[in-house]
Amino acid sequence: MADWYEVCGLEDVPLRGSRIVKTGEGCIALFRTADNDVFALDDKCPHKQGPLSQGIVHDRSVTCPLHGWVFSLETGQAQGADIGQVKTTPVRVIDGVVQIQLTENTAA
Amino acid sequence: MTKEKLVVIGNGMAPGKVLETLLEEAPDRYDIIIFNAETRVNYNRIMLSPVLTGESEFEEIVIHGDGWYIENNITLYKGHKIVEIDKTAKTVTSEHGVVQAYDKLVIATGSYPFIIPVPGHKLAGVLTFRDLDDVHAMMLAARRGGKAVVIGGGLLGLEAAAGLQIQGMDVTVLHLMPTLMERQLDESAGYLLEKELQSRGINIITKANTKEILGETKVEGVLLDDGTVLDATIVIMAVGIRPNLHLAKDSGFATERGILVDETMQTSDPDVFSVGECIQFDNRTYGLVAPLYDQAKVLGKKLAGKPTDPFVHSESATKLKVTGVNLFSAGDFASGDDRQEIVLRDAAKGVYKRLILQDDKIIGVVLYGETADGPWFYQMLKEGEDISEMRDSLIFGAAYAGGGGSDPLALVAGMSDGAEICGCNGVDKGTIVNAITKDGLCTLEEVRACTKASASCGSCSGLVEQLLALTLGDSFDASAVKPICGCSDLGHQDVRRMILSQELKSIPAIMQALEWKTSCGCAKCRPALNYYLVCAWPDEYVDDGFSRFINERVHANIQKDGTYSVIPRMWGGVTTPSELRAIADVADKFEISIVKVTGGQRIDLLGVKKEDLTAVWADLNDAGMVSGHAYAKGLRTVKTCVGTDWCRVATQDSTGLGIQLEKAMWGAWAPHKLKLAVSGCPRNCSESTCKDIGVICIDSGYELHFGGAAGMHIQGTQVLCTVGTEAEVKEHIFALTQMYREQADYLDRIYKWADKVGYDYIRSVIVEDAGARKAYSDKFLFSQTFMQDDPWKERVDGKEAHHFGAPLIPKKIAETV
Ligand code: SRM
Ligand SMILES: Cc1cc2nc3c(=O)[nH]c(=O)nc-3n(C[C@H](O)[C@H](O)[C@H](O)COP(=O)(O)OP(=O)(O)OC[C@H]3O[C@@H](n4cnc5c(N)ncnc54)[C@H](O)[C@@H]3O)c2cc1C
Numbered sequence: 001m002a003d004w005y006e007v008c009g010l011e012d013v014p015l016r017g018s019r020i021v022k023t024g025e026g027c028i029a030l031f032r033t034a035d036n037d038v039f040a041l042d043d044k045c046p047h048k049q050g051p052l053s054q055g056i057v058h059d060r061s062v063t064c065p066l067h068g069w070v071f072s073l074e075t076g077q078a079q080g081a082d083i084g085q086v087k088t089t090p091v092r093v094i095d096g097v098v099q100i101q102l103t104e105n106t107a108a
Numbered sequence: 109m110t111k112e113k114l115v116v117i118g119n120g121m122a123p124g125k126v127l128e129t130l131l132e133e134a135p136d137r138y139d140i141i142i143f144n145a146e147t148r149v150n151y152n153r154i155m156l157s158p159v160l161t162g163e164s165e166f167e168e169i170v171i172h173g174d175g176w177y178i179e180n181n182i183t184l185y186k187g188h189k190i191v192e193i194d195k196t197a198k199t200v201t202s203e204h205g206v207v208q209a210y211d212k213l214v215i216a217t218g219s220y221p222f223i224i225p226v227p228g229h230k231l232a233g234v235l236t237f238r239d240l241d242d243v244h245a246m247m248l249a250a251r252r253g254g255k256a257v258v259i260g261g262g263l264l265g266l267e268a269a270a271g272l273q274i275q276g277m278d279v280t281v282l283h284l285m286p287t288l289m290e291r292q293l294d295e296s297a298g299y300l301l302e303k304e305l306q307s308r309g310i311n312i313i314t315k316a317n318t319k320e321i322l323g324e325t326k327v328e329g330v331l332l333d334d335g336t337v338l339d340a341t342i343v344i345m346a347v348g349i350r351p352n353l354h355l356a357k358d359s360g361f362a363t364e365r366g367i368l369v370d371e372t373m374q375t376s377d378p379d380v381f382s383v384g385e386c387i388q389f390d391n392r393t394y395g396l397v398a399p400l401y402d403q404a405k406v407l408g409k410k411l412a413g414k415p416t417d418p419f420v421h422s423e424s425a426t427k428l429k430v431t432g433v434n435l436f437s438a439g440d441f442a443s444g445d446d447r448q449e450i451v452l453r454d455a456a457k458g459v460y461k462r463l464i465l466q467d468d469k470i471i472g473v474v475l476y477g478e479t480a481d482g483p484w485f486y487q488m489l490k491e492g493e494d495i496s497e498m499r500d501s502l503i504f505g506a507a508y509a510g511g512g513g514s515d516p517l518a519l520v521a522g523m524s525d526g527a528e529i530c531g532c533n534g535v536d537k538g539t540i541v542n543a544i545t546k547d548g549l550c551t552l553e554e555v556r557a558c559t560k561a562s563a564s565c566g567s568c569s570g571l572v573e574q575l576l577a578l579t580l581g582d583s584f585d586a587s588a589v590k591p592i593c594g595c596s597d598l599g600h601q602d603v604r605r606m607i608l609s610q611e612l613k614s615i616p617a618i619m620q621a622l623e624w625k626t627s628c629g630c631a632k633c634r635p636a637l638n639y640y641l642v643c644a645w646p647d648e649y650v651d652d653g654f655s656r657f658i659n660e661r662v663h664a665n666i667q668k669d670g671t672y673s674v675i676p677r678m679w680g681g682v683t684t685p686s687e688l689r690a691i692a693d694v695a696d697k698f699e700i701s702i703v704k705v706t707g708g709q710r711i712d713l714l715g716v717k718k719e720d721l722t723a724v725w726a727d728l729n730d731a732g733m734v735s736g737h738a739y740a741k742g743l744r745t746v747k748t749c750v751g752t753d754w755c756r757v758a759t760q761d762s763t764g765l766g767i768q769l770e771k772a773m774w775g776a777w778a779p780h781k782l783k784l785a786v787s788g789c790p791r792n793c794s795e796s797t798c799k800d801i802g803v804i805c806i807d808s809g810y811e812l813h814f815g816g817a818a819g820m821h822i823q824g825t826q827v828l829c830t831v832g833t834e835a836e837v838k839e840h841i842f843a844l845t846q847m848y849r850e851q852a853d854y855l856d857r858i859y860k861w862a863d864k865v866g867y868d869y870i871r872s873v874i875v876e877d878a879g880a881r882k883a884y885s886d887k888f889l890f891s892q893t894f895m896q897d898d899p900w901k902e903r904v905d906g907k908e909a910h911h912f913g914a915p916l917i918p919k920k921i922a923e924t925v
């Protein structure tokens with residue numbers, strides 16, 4: 001069972017920046033692109049667990065701060081020659097409030 | 109034995125080449141003395157146009173810096189105009205009264221801009237376009253905005269107009285003839301050019317006859333024959349040049365329109381020669397560099413006493429140096445009964461090509477919009493090649509004629525060895541290919557340095573690269589022009605130039621103006637652009653944290669487990685008990701996993717959680733410590749040794765000097781990390797000889813080093829120079845740092861940059877040119893006034909708090925899906 005959870009106002013996530021959301025199954029990185037789209041991905045790079053939230057956001061991608069892998073924010077897929085995928089979490093913005101969809105035990 | 113005295117009047121491009129040839133052939137034959145009316149060294153006059161647009165700096169267009177004259181034992185009198193030549197006594201006299209005897213004399217007085225003697229031509233604000241002073245006058249006028257009227261729609265007038273427009277002026281070009289550049293372009297090409305310039309906002313009036321320049325004391329407007337009045341704050345006269353023959357004429361030499369010379373450049377006096385735009389040969393005078401260099405080589409060899417071919421006239425090709433306008437013309441393009449033409453147009457692409465043929469030979473070429481085949485046509489024109497065999501496909505260019513399909517290399521492959529690649533410096537294909545194979549050259553820069561090909565106006569750079577590709581095959585890596593990243597086709601240097609010339613002051617502005625292919629860049633270009641903007645506009649640009657790598661964004665080094673390391677500055681590696689106590693307290697309070705002495709003479713606190721960073725900094729700040737920028741592409745450490753205070757063999761206060769340097773330079777962003785060291789004597793205990801910039805103290809002063817590295821790449825430094833005082837050390841180091849900051853590609857350390865531009869070139873600016881050194885040093889200090897706020901304190905005080913926001917906790921809402 002999945003429910004929608006409020007996390008913060010859209011303005012609380014810096015443009016081309018990120019915020020971290022704590023959940024029962026580790027941290028989720030919330031990204032806001034230059035075009036005001038919001039994405040949520042696990043804050044853990046499949047390469048060596050780098051914190052993706054600390055990377056550089058460009059277009060709809062983020063570059064991992066540790067070794068520079070690039071991931072699509074939409075699909076979580078590694079771009080270019082690297083192989084890997086980060087789990088994405090459904091996210092929506094309603095009346096300026098960012099909401100993510102979590103299952104009961106993840107949210108805890 | 110005393111040497112013969114060779115005196116040269118004028119120090120322009122032509123005599124510069126004469127001397128290069130002479131020194132190559134017979135380095136020790138003469139005592140050489142040059143008198144130049146201009147107060148500067150020899151520079152590339154044709155590059156004044158990009159200086160005016162801001163695409164080049166004067167330093168970049170110097171051909172022979174002061175060091176060159178010293179090295180070659182040449183006396184250069186700057187700002188000395190010669191007012192008299194006494195042929196009988198064999199002396200020249202300068203306007204300051206210097207009398208110099210000669211055995212051989214070269215007159216190279218060039219030409220001067222013609223000024224139409226209409227009423228008002230002497231008003232303040234009537235300018236010409238000939239030397240650096242003119243460029244400065246135009247740039248100064250442009251700073252106040254306003255309107256410029258350029259009289260003359262030829263090469264010089266249009267380059268001036270384009271430059272002034274880029275500098276922000278409202279520009280009108282007045283041209284007497286119905287189409288622009290009518291001496292080089294036919295009507296169609298002239299029309300395309302006019303349309304292009306007008307679409308850039310340059311107003312063009314053809315068939316315009318200037319009647320009067322209006323104004324009381326300074327220019328206020330221009331009145332045309334037909335009664336039109338144009339407002340103007342400056343007027344540029346670019347209606348043509350006249351050979352500067354007065355000195356020769358008044359001194360009794362044979363002159364007509366120019367100084368008469370024979371095919372060995374000898375004047376009517378057997379010991380006196382003349383080259384350049386001041387001469388008249390075979391009833392012709394000259395206004396482009398290529399034939400002047402031919403003359404210069406003839407004279408250089410002759411003066412060296414070597415056999416030489418006579419100078420012969422040959423057709424010159426013309427290009428317009430306005431960025432984004434491609435045109436090429438050569439030869440004679442008037443129509444005639446005995447002539448045929450081949451024309452190709454592509455309106456959508458704005459391409460127009462026309463060849464003029466006579467007796468199955470090309471006698472004229474006009475290309476607009478697409479000019480890659482220009483040199484190929486030009487070569488056939490010069491060699492008088494019979495084109496009847498390939499006539500049908502000729503206009504489509506070398507790629508088709510050679511049967512090479514659309515392979516761009518077919519063009520250069522099809523050229524003969526004698527084909528001229530670089531018109532400015534007269535370098536042919538054979539010479540370049542030979543240099544590539546013999547000297548093992550691999551990059552455009554190396555070919556430039558070694559052969560001079562593409563070293564002047566640069567328009568043949570593409571051809572030279574194709575030659576590299578052709579000669580080296582797959583091993584040629586066009587890294588010289590590698591785009592900054594996949595988001596753009598432009599290289600780092602192009603981007604840097606455009607930021608300045610187009611005054612681009614934000615990342616979005618750069619991406620828009622330079623047509624970035626992605627909407628907001630990538631992790632490669634964004635940090636580079638952010639740095640270029642910080643460097644270009646230190647007082648205006650607001651740093652964009654989101655374009656910085658995480659370390660620079662949060663002013664700490666990220667570790668493999670996502671924690672951070674914190675390294676405070678320890679000036680020159682010197683600390684105090686109270687600082688150490690504060691570091692110990694911080695380590696205890698925040699349960700810091702490990703305290704380590706770094707390789708850079710300071711202490712690292714590792715394993716700090718991101719949410720603790722601001723609190724850690726607050727405590728360190730309270731004890732008087734600031735960020736050590738251990739994360740920065742910028743000034744890192746200045747290592748020192750104990751110096752005269754303690755060491756029994758030290759020669760200077762190396763510790764004190766290191767601390768002074770670190771205090772003056774901390775906070776400076778740079779293309780890459782910048783590490784310094786000061787050692788108290790040549791035993792070199794602070795390892796100065798493997799730092800980006802190193803100082804080794806010696807009895808008589810300080811030996812300055814640069815270009816070292818000891819990371820993945822180990823490289824000893826080279827000596828920059830030796831100076832006597834601490835003040836000089838600082839000025840040299842600040843200047844070198846600023847030159848590096850302004851010129852290097854992002855992520856090139858000093859040694860990489862120096863490998864690209866040449867260690868000697870850097871020395872020639874920083875050591876030999878006191879003016880340039882002072883200017884760079886001043887710019888560095890100016891920039892530093894905006895950089896020395898401790899980033900830790902700023903963030904403790906709340907700056908960019910969003911980078912340190914606490915983790916969010918999700919809150920369930922009513923709706924269930
Ligand atoms: C902490 C320190 C090691 C130590 O424990 O001593 C260190 C740590 C790192 N060095 Fe270093 N270097 C440290 C002194 C050096 C030195 C010695 C020196 O400065 O005298 C060198 C060789 C000298 C030189 O730079 O030429 C050095 C050559 C490098 C290089 C290779 C640079 C090169 O141009 O080849 C890198 C990689 C890079 O920068 O791209 C590097 C990169 C790194 C990075 C930043 C790795 C990275 O990219 O994340 C390490 C960060 C660890 C951290 O978070 O603290 N580090 N590093 C030293 C910090 C000095 C300081 O006080 O600021
Ligand atoms: C803005 C601009 C753009 C140009 N673009 C191009 C181009 O794209 N392609 C091209 O081929 N050509 C171009 N040219 C033309 C080219 O620069 C000249 O053909 C070339 O510089 C002439 O060289 P020179 O040595 O004959 O004379 P100059 O370079 O004019 O040198 C003459 C020197 O002699 C000095 N002098 C004069 N009288 C005396 C005296 N009595 N005593 C002492 N010194 C004296 C002068 O001060 C001057 O420094 C351009 C020119 C300008 C101004």
Ligand code: SF4
Nearest residue numbers: 667668706707819820
């Ligand atoms: S040498 Fe390598 S492992 Fe050691 S600190 Fe430097 S970068 Fe890290």
Ligand code: FES
Nearest residue numbers: 045048050064067
């Ligand atoms: S941990 Fe992300 S790229 Fe290595």
